[in-house]
Amino acid sequence: MTGEIGLFALILAFAVALFQGTVPLVGAARNDAALMAVSDVSSVVLCALVTVAIVMLGHGYVTSDFSLLNVWQNSHTLKPLLYKVSGVWGNHEGSLVLWVLILAIYGAALAVFGRQVPPALRARALAIQGLIAAGFLAFSLFTSNPFARIVPIPAEGMGLNPILQDPGLAFHPPCLYMGYVGLSVAFSFGIAGLLGKEVDATWARLARPWVLLAWCFLTAGIALGSWWAYYELGWGGWWFWDPVENASFIPWLIATALLHSLRVAEKRDTLKAWTLLLCITGFSLSLLGTFLVRSGAITSVHTFASDPARGIFILAFLAVVTGGAFALFAVRAPRIRAEGLFEPVSREGALLLNNVFFGAAAATVLLGTLYPIFMEVAGSPPVSVGPPYYNSVFLPLAMPALVLAALGPAIPWRRADLPGVLHRMRFAAACALGVVVLTAFLHRDPGPLALAGYGLAAFLAAGTLRNWLTRLRPGLDLARVLRRARGLPASAHGMALAHLGVAVMVVGVTASSTGRVDLEQVMHPGDTLSLAGRTIEFLGVENIEGPNYTALQGRFLVTGPGAHTSMLWPERRAYLASGTATTEAAILETFAGDIYVVLGDPVADGGWGTRLTFNPLIWWIWGGAFLGVLGGAVSIAERARPRRARLRSPAAQPA
Amino acid sequence: MKAVPGVIGILLLLPALASHARAAEDSDARVRALAEELRCVVCQNQSLLDSDADLAKDMRALIRERVDAGDTDEAIVAFLVERYGDFILLQPPFKPATWILWLGPLAFLVLALALARTRLRRARVSRARTDDPDAP
Numbered sequence: 001m002t003g004e005i006g007l008f009a010l011i012l013a014f015a016v017a018l019f020q021g022t023v024p025l026v027g028a029a030r031n032d033a034a035l036m037a038v039s040d041v042s043s044v045v046l047c048a049l050v051t052v053a054i055v056m057l058g059h060g061y062v063t064s065d066f067s068l069l070n071v072w073q074n075s076h077t078l079k080p081l082l083y084k085v086s087g088v089w090g091n092h093e094g095s096l097v098l099w100v101l102i103l104a105i106y107g108a109a110l111a112v113f114g115r116q117v118p119p120a121l122r123a124r125a126l127a128i129q130g131l132i133a134a135g136f137l138a139f140s141l142f143t144s145n146p147f148a149r150i151v152p153i154p155a156e157g158m159g160l161n162p163i164l165q166d167p168g169l170a171f172h173p174p175c176l177y178m179g180y181v182g183l184s185v186a187f188s189f190g191i192a193g194l195l196g197k198e199v200d201a202t203w204a205r206l207a208r209p210w211v212l213l214a215w216c217f218l219t220a221g222i223a224l225g226s227w228w229a230y231y232e233l234g235w236g237g238w239w240f241w242d243p244v245e246n247a248s249f250i251p252w253l254i255a256t257a258l259l260h261s262l263r264v265a266e267k268r269d270t271l272k273a274w275t276l277l278l279c280i281t282g283f284s285l286s287l288l289g290t291f292l293v294r295s296g297a298i299t300s301v302h303t304f305a306s307d308p309a310r311g312i313f314i315l316a317f318l319a320v321v322t323g324g325a326f327a328l329f330a331v332r333a334p335r336i337r338a339e340g341l342f343e344p345v346s347r348e349g350a351l352l353l354n355n356v357f358f359g360a361a362a363a364t365v366l367l368g369t370l371y372p373i374f375m376e377v378a379g380s381p382p383v384s385v386g387p388p389y390y391n392s393v394f395l396p397l398a399m400p401a402l403v404l405a406a407l408g409p410a411i412p413w414r415r416a417d418l419p420g421v422l423h424r425m426r427f428a429a430a431c432a433l434g435v436v437v438l439t440a441f442l443h444r445d446p447g448p449l450a451l452a453g454y455g456l457a458a459f460l461a462a463g464t465l466r467n468w469l470t471r472l473r474p475g476l477d478l479a480r481v482l483r484r485a486r487g488l489p490a491s492a493h494g495m496a497l498a499h500l501g502v503a504v505m506v507v508g509v510t511a512s513s514t515g516r517v518d519l520e521q522v523m524h525p526g527d528t529l530s531l532a533g534r535t536i537e538f539l540g541v542e543n544i545e546g547p548n549y550t551a552l553q554g555r556f557l558v559t560g561p562g563a564h565t566s567m568l569w570p571e572r573r574a575y576l577a578s579g580t581a582t583t584e585a586a587i588l589e590t591f592a593g594d595i596y597v598v599l600g601d602p603v604a605d606g607g608w609g610t611r612l613t614f615n616p617l618i619w620w621i622w623g624g625a626f627l628g629v630l631g632g633a634v635s636i637a638e639r640a641r642p643r644r645a646r647l648r649s650p651a652a653q654p655a
Numbered sequence: 656m657k658a659v660p661g662v663i664g665i666l667l668l669l670p671a672l673a674s675h676a677r678a679a680e681d682s683d684a685r686v687r688a689l690a691e692e693l694r695c696v697v698c699q700n701q702s703l704l705d706s707d708a709d710l711a712k713d714m715r716a717l718i719r720e721r722v723d724a725g726d727t728d729e730a731i732v733a734f735l736v737e738r739y740g741d742f743i744l745l746q747p748p749f750k751p752a753t754w755i756l757w758l759g760p761l762a763f764l765v766l767a768l769a770l771a772r773t774r775l776r777r778a779r780v781s782r783a784r785t786d787d788p789d790a791p
Contacts, residue, residue, distance in 0.1 A: 235701075274774065341778050382742045384741075384745050385747060386692075386694060389745070389747060396760075
């Protein structure tokens, strides 16, 4: 019964989405307030209906209702409750429902919290959201029904890929989707602005918090995913340039470019066509990513061909959405007037250059991701495009962007003198030079990448701090500093935090990739070795039983520094339901870095293969990402403050 | 654009720097470096170094044998490419089939710089003539 309620809710939602995607557009064209206002109501109704659908699907999972095909294929009675719930979106059909739910949540949020958005703009934006939702609901209903039934009802489910049974999976996809799908709001704002010919500084100011919100979730989602890969996949790496990872990274690059160009549009009422292009591109790439991941085209063109209905549907949808958006852009964008003038050496110029690097980086990652597919379609011998390729083409684009991130905030708007800017950067340059010299002396084997990485991170951190502190003018009078900090726009703090986050991340990336120590050998119980100033003793292996798996658990005693000891228990698990095996690394997190232990195969003479890795400062990568998200969140607050002020004293703010 | 020569300089410099970093002497490090650049042919997007598959273990052992036998890195890679094709190289070789792949990033950068340049120029030119059409 619950399945039918869910399906019915989805069908109703489809009808509501079609309504929402058309009527408000007519209303906005005729300037009919009543027709425009339906967009708000229908957004909330749509959100409620999709919520009902996902709750019904969740009910099926929690109660192990194996009459639902989807539940039977992806769940198991022995699975812990958390993974039963996360199993809802751990598969194609369920993740689509989650996709639509998040889309609907954004729509409802825009309807409820977007009161300061002019009615016509809001109605059009919500209509675009409705059309996107209709497209995805049709995709779900016609090709990927999550509520399909099976007869006879199986007694037991087929389980869930054990590698996906992890707290990381419970939170990573929803978070990532919040980012991915959040870019739809930027897209809808862009299309609505183009339709209504109202792309100006106000438009940019209204769009910005939504882009920031999506960016924060996308950043957090990607960081969670990389953290999950680091501790779950057992290879000790944190980024693999995997096509699925790239599918989320490409929109992130565009979203980051968009954040920066929106700043120009908002402050100086220029670069608007450019900004619109990024709005459209960002979400189009989200859709492309969804297509690549969902259709299976990434693994192989052949998997795609085995179930062409899904792939063709989403490809057609992608073509309609993207093609339509770009056509509208081509027609309307030439009429957008750029107001603010600026010289090449100016904040605007720096932000434009930022867009150049991020745009080129996004195109590069896209090329690398799609190239193997092109080759396969063309019938050429297959090629692999792996991390070495990305490292050699991505770093040259990333490094100048880091320099720019340090310089940009020190450059005034409109027009700047380059000598003055460079003069302001001398402290940062001195810090960078000091760090490079220090690295050269202290590092065991300072390759050029270590020197460049630490140097750039120091330049960025010092430049950002100097710029921030100059604006705060700290002194002994703390109250005054605090007052001044509150007087600054929140985005000044947000930007500083985010750029510091980038610097912290660059340190983590540099340290873990250039200073990593790997020890791979057979160990017998009682063997010891030393790693990163610690003594590690292998005590042996025991059999243990988990809730739905059995495991071999290695025991490692880590001693040091001094008399401090800790235990590490890496595991090799065998999952009962699926018969698959996974490797669970054990990680000792210390300030200096992670000691990462993986248990390998037994050897004939009673020894065990082991892999012990020291990853210096690797947690700085996620620490940096956290600072970035924090910075984004702080910047959103800036928008909230004047809005509240306006609500309190409407008379004080003339329209 | 004054930045162009500098950017191109950095572009040309970096791959050289990266390959320098790989020049390791001892055989463990050589096996590791080789395995990192080669693909596990039965896995999805994993290097030989990272993979736990049996075939990957065998191939790591094979690489070690060759390294111990005194083969050069180039000879080992050439041997494996002959057996498995370019597919095994995580860094695709530079040849006609991959020209677009390797030159694409540079083309993107040049294109984006050119776009930005016309935009910059308009932001200055339109100072004099405000009726300048504002194309993207």
